[in-house]
Amino acid sequence: MGRKLITTGNDLVSMAALEAGCNFFAGYPITPSSDIMHNMSVELPKFDGHFIQMEDEIGSVCAAIGASMSGAKAMTGSSGPGISLKSEQIGYSFITEVPLVIVNVMRGGPSTGLPTHVSQADVGQAKYPTHGDYASISLCPGSLEECYSMTIEAFNLAEKYMTPVFLLLDETVGHMQSEVELPDLEDVKKMVINREVYTGDKDTYEPYNAPMDKPAVLNPFFKGYKYHVTGLHHGHKGFPTEDPVQSQYNIDRLTGKVNNNRGDIVKYAEYMLDDADICIIAYGSISRSAKSAIAKLREKGIKAGMFRPITLWPSPDKQLQEIGKKFKHIFVTELNMGQYLEEVQRCTKRDDIGTLHRANGKPIPPLEIVAKVEEML
Amino acid sequence: MRRELRFTGAGGQGVLTAGAILAQAKINDGGFSIKASTYSSQVRGGPTKVDILLDESEILFPYAIDGQIEFMLSTAQQSFNMYKSELAPNAIIVVDSHLVEVSDEDRAKYTVYDVPIIYTAKNVVGNVVTQSVVALAITVELTKVLSNEVVYETMVNSVPPKSVEVNKKAYDVGVEIAKKLLAK
Numbered sequence: 001m002g003r004k005l006i007t008t009g010n011d012l013v014s015m016a017a018l019e020a021g022c023n024f025f026a027g028y029p030i031t032p033s034s035d036i037m038h039n040m041s042v043e044l045p046k047f048d049g050h051f052i053q054m055e056d057e058i059g060s061v062c063a064a065i066g067a068s069m070s071g072a073k074a075m076t077g078s079s080g081p082g083i084s085l086k087s088e089q090i091g092y093s094f095i096t097e098v099p100l101v102i103v104n105v106m107r108g109g110p111s112t113g114l115p116t117h118v119s120q121a122d123v124g125q126a127k128y129p130t131h132g133d134y135a136s137i138s139l140c141p142g143s144l145e146e147c148y149s150m151t152i153e154a155f156n157l158a159e160k161y162m163t164p165v166f167l168l169l170d171e172t173v174g175h176m177q178s179e180v181e182l183p184d185l186e187d188v189k190k191m192v193i194n195r196e197v198y199t200g201d202k203d204t205y206e207p208y209n210a211p212m213d214k215p216a217v218l219n220p221f222f223k224g225y226k227y228h229v230t231g232l233h234h235g236h237k238g239f240p241t242e243d244p245v246q247s248q249y250n251i252d253r254l255t256g257k258v259n260n261n262r263g264d265i266v267k268y269a270e271y272m273l274d275d276a277d278i279c280i281i282a283y284g285s286i287s288r289s290a291k292s293a294i295a296k297l298r299e300k301g302i303k304a305g306m307f308r309p310i311t312l313w314p315s316p317d318k319q320l321q322e323i324g325k326k327f328k329h330i331f332v333t334e335l336n337m338g339q340y341l342e343e344v345q346r347c348t349k350r351d352d353i354g355t356l357h358r359a360n361g362k363p364i365p366p367l368e369i370v371a372k373v374e375e376m377l
Numbered sequence: 378m379r380r381e382l383r384f385t386g387a388g389g390q391g392v393l394t395a396g397a398i399l400a401q402a403k404i405n406d407g408g409f410s411i412k413a414s415t416y417s418s419q420v421r422g423g424p425t426k427v428d429i430l431l432d433e434s435e436i437l438f439p440y441a442i443d444g445q446i447e448f449m450l451s452t453a454q455q456s457f458n459m460y461k462s463e464l465a466p467n468a469i470i471v472v473d474s475h476l477v478e479v480s481d482e483d484r485a486k487y488t489v490y491d492v493p494i495i496y497t498a499k500n501v502v503g504n505v506v507t508q509s510v511v512a513l514a515i516t517v518e519l520t521k522v523l524s525n526e527v528v529y530e531t532m533v534n535s536v537p538p539k540s541v542e543v544n545k546k547a548y549d550v551g552v553e554i555a556k557k558l559l560a561k
Contacts, residue, residue, distance in 0.1 A: 006401060176439045178411045179404045285439070292437040366438050 003182045009147040010174040012182075013103055013167065014039035016151035017075050019188050022101070023049035024072040026063035028056055028082065031115045032171045033105035036077040057085035061102075065089060068098045069229065071220025073155060073194075077103035080122050081112055083129065090164055091130035092231045094254060097208070097216040099158035099195060101151070103167045105174040108361045117361025118171040120284055120335035126166045127313045133251045135258035137265060138166040138313040141173055142287040144180040150310065156193040157265060161257055162215035168312065170335065172285035172363055198225065209236035212253055213260045259314055267310040268319055272298075276305030278373060279327040281320075281344055283309050286333055286364055293369035304331075304373060312340065317347045324348025331373055333357070333364060378433070380522055381441045384512070385426040385460045386452035390495075391509030394535075395450075396427035398513055402523050402531035403431045411439045424456035431522055448520050450512050451477050452494060469519055471512070490519070490558050497550060506540070507547035514551025519559065525552060 007015075014036045017025075025040040037053070044051040050067070054060040060076050068074040078086065083104050093100050106122045108114025113121075126138040137157050141150040151167060158165040182188075198205055198217045207227045208216045219225040228238035233247045241247070258265065272294055273279060282290040287308045297304040307323055309316050323330060324347065331354040332341045338357050345353060354376035358364055382399070386392040396412050403410035413428040428441035443463045451457035452473040464470070467488065472479055474491035483489065492515060498508035510532060517528045529548055536544045 006404065172439060175414075176411065177400070177414075178409070178436070178439075288437040288439065363438075363440055365440070365442055367442075 001184055003184060004179060005182070006177065006179050007144070008035070008175055008177045009141070009144055009169055010035035010105065011039060012144055012147040012180065013077075013151045013169065013174075014043065016148040017101070017155070018043055018047055018049075019185060020073065020152045020155040020192055021194070022073045022075050022155065023047065024051075024064065024067035024074040025049070025076065026052045026054050026060040026067070026074070027077050028054055028060045030057075030079045030082045032107055032174055033077045033079045033082075033103060033169075035174070036103055036105070040075070040077075057082040058089065061086040061089040061093075061100075064100055065093050065096075065098050068100055069096075069218070069221055073159070074099075075101040075103065075155075077105070079105050079107050079115075080109040080119075080125070083122065083125060087130040091132055091134075093164040094130070094134040094136075095132070095231055095233075095250070096229050097162040097218060097254075098229075099162050100164040101154045101158050101167060102164055103151075103169065105169045105171060107171055108359065114361040116171070118285065118335060118363055119359065119361065120168075120170050120286065121337075121339065121359060122168065123312055123334070123336060124339040126168055129166075133255060135255045136166065136313050137161070137163060137258060137311065138168050139267070140168045140283045140310060140312050142269075142284055142308060142310070143173075144176060144178060145182070146310065147173060148180070148182055152188060152191060153267070156191070159195040160193050160215070161261070161265075162195065162218065163258065166313075168284070170284045176285075202226070206236035208234060208238055208250075210253060212249075213256045214253070215257050262314050262317070265311055265314060266316045266319075268316045269306075269308045269310060271306040271308065273305035273307065276303045277327065278302065278304040278329040278331060278377075279323050280304055280306045280369070280373070281309070281323075281330065281332045281340075282306060282334065283312060283340070284335075286335055289364050289366045290333060290369055292366035293373070296366060296370050297373060300374075302373070302377065309340075315343050315347065320344055320347035324350050329354065329376060331355070331376065333369055333372075335359065335364065379436070379445075380431045380520075381446045382429045382431075382448040382450075382516065382520065382522065383426060383441060383446045383460060383464075384429070384450045384516075385424065385456035386450075387456065388423050388425045390425070390452050391506065391512075392425050392450075392452070393427050395509040395513040395516075396429050398510075398532050398535050399429050399516070399523070399528065400431075401535065402528040405531050406523055406527045408433050409436050411436045413440050424453065424459050426456060426460045448516065450516055452508070452512070454478065471515055471519065492554055492558070497554065498547060502543060502547045502550050504540070504543050504547075507544055510536070510544045510547040511551040511554070514548040515555045515558075518552045518555030
């Protein structure tokens with residue numbers, strides 16, 4: 001049957017979070033993501049959840065991590081400057097393997113930058129938001145439907161891989177208002193994944209003694225399963241260690257549990273690529289301009305199609321390698337100065353990629369893409 | 378065919394409400410619409426605009442395109458000055474004649490109608506808050522982007538129950554004004 005409603009991207013993120021079972025949100029207001037926090041403050045108490053506006057961004061990510069350790073499905077939301085402030089504790093979430101969904105509605109940067117204007121300039125930050133070695137997961141919706149479905153997916157991936165997951169919206173997608181059709185709630189509930197729980201002997205419980213490429217199994221606190229949590233490198237029971245073998249194992253597992261499960265994690269969309277000579281690579285709101293540009297290019301007899309990474313990190317590296325071999329022309333367009341272009345160049349090993357990049361807070365209209373593509377032919 | 382309309386005014390005048398009703402009406406009519414509102418650090422009292430994009434197929438680029446806006450309503454001088462630059466040649470402009478002055482140069486470029494919208498809402502309809510519905514009715518009658526019936530019905534279902542009757546009157550008054558403008 002489906003559900004139809006008229007709403008915005010930001011509103012869909014909060015709706016999907018609640019329907020995925022999110023029961024804790026901590027945040028600090030910041031443009032252009034505040035709508036999400038506002039909605040959660042209104043809705044969470046109705047679902048027996050908890051909302052707290054903390055004293056700052058650092059406090060809010062700490063509160064969300066703490067809630068998640070207790071078994072809550074926790075979320076925090078912000079925009080670029082707030083993510084920068086949260087970055088140290090995001091590292092804590094990586095090493096302790098505490099699941100968390102972090103929404104970043106991207107605005108122009110660096111620093112406070114362009115608070116109310118669209119940008120995709122936090123794509124690089126999402127890959128490496130904090131110091132140290134780890135592999136991050138970032139999802140980037142390009143439509144209202146995906147604002148909903150990728151929020152559900154972000155919670156599922158966070159719980160399945162016990163890791164922070166970024167949901168990267170750009171301001172255009174966040175504030176776009178139109179009609180959307182969503183799956184029925186009963187169908188959504190069937191898709192929801194919850195973290196694994198250890199049910200064996202309490203005395204032999206070792207939460208971090210996980211096979212390579214698998215996450216830790218952290219039982220919620222206060223249920224009688226004792227272990228230690230620290231930002232320091234730790235052994236199987238969670239207590240600090242400097243043992244080089246253990247430290248290397250920790251990092252191999254943190255990176256491996258994401259990078260070696262790309263087949264399960266990575267999502268992408270292809271549009272009119274079957275007969276295309278030109279592959280346009282775009283994501284988020286710019287993929288909408290690209291799609292519209294493709295129709296105009298095809299009217300002129302230019303066979304263009306689009307590859308749209310939905311999971312920006314880990315990148316769809318195999319698919320990008322194939323694109324590098326298959327297409328005569330590759331064109332990358334994004335609202336930053338080439339942050340994903342670097343990944344496309346790395347995977348395709350091509351140095352002849354056409355580009356259209358912008359970082360002035362303005363969207364890229366379809367006709368500008370058409371003109372740039374024509375220029376490269 | 379994609380059609381683009383722009384409503385501008387001062388924050389609080391109901392510009393965004395009128396835009397939301399028009400966008401909703403297009404969806405009710407089986408089409409697609411996107412409402413792209415001002416998102417700035419200034420909303421209440423500051424210059425506000427909402428672009429309404431209407432189409433028979435999915436709208437991908439969710440902003441008005443420079444030079445394609447066929448209609449603009451403006452109830453504040455500052456927003457008129459700020460937001461007129463992206464209009465199509467020969468666009469229709471409706472301004473509140475008590476609040477917005479239009480240069481001879483702009484009058485030569487565009488089809489300009491001067492209507493005392495806020496005065497009409499206050500003194501003819503009898504409630505100043507109906508100004509957005511008066512303006513909405515004028516827009517629909519002048520541009521024919523949608524039928525009056527579908528917009529009227531959407532409006533009735535969108536306004537607070539207490540103000541349905543006065544807004545119905547406002548819509549009728551707006552349509553009459555536009556008909557007179559077209560007859561001139």
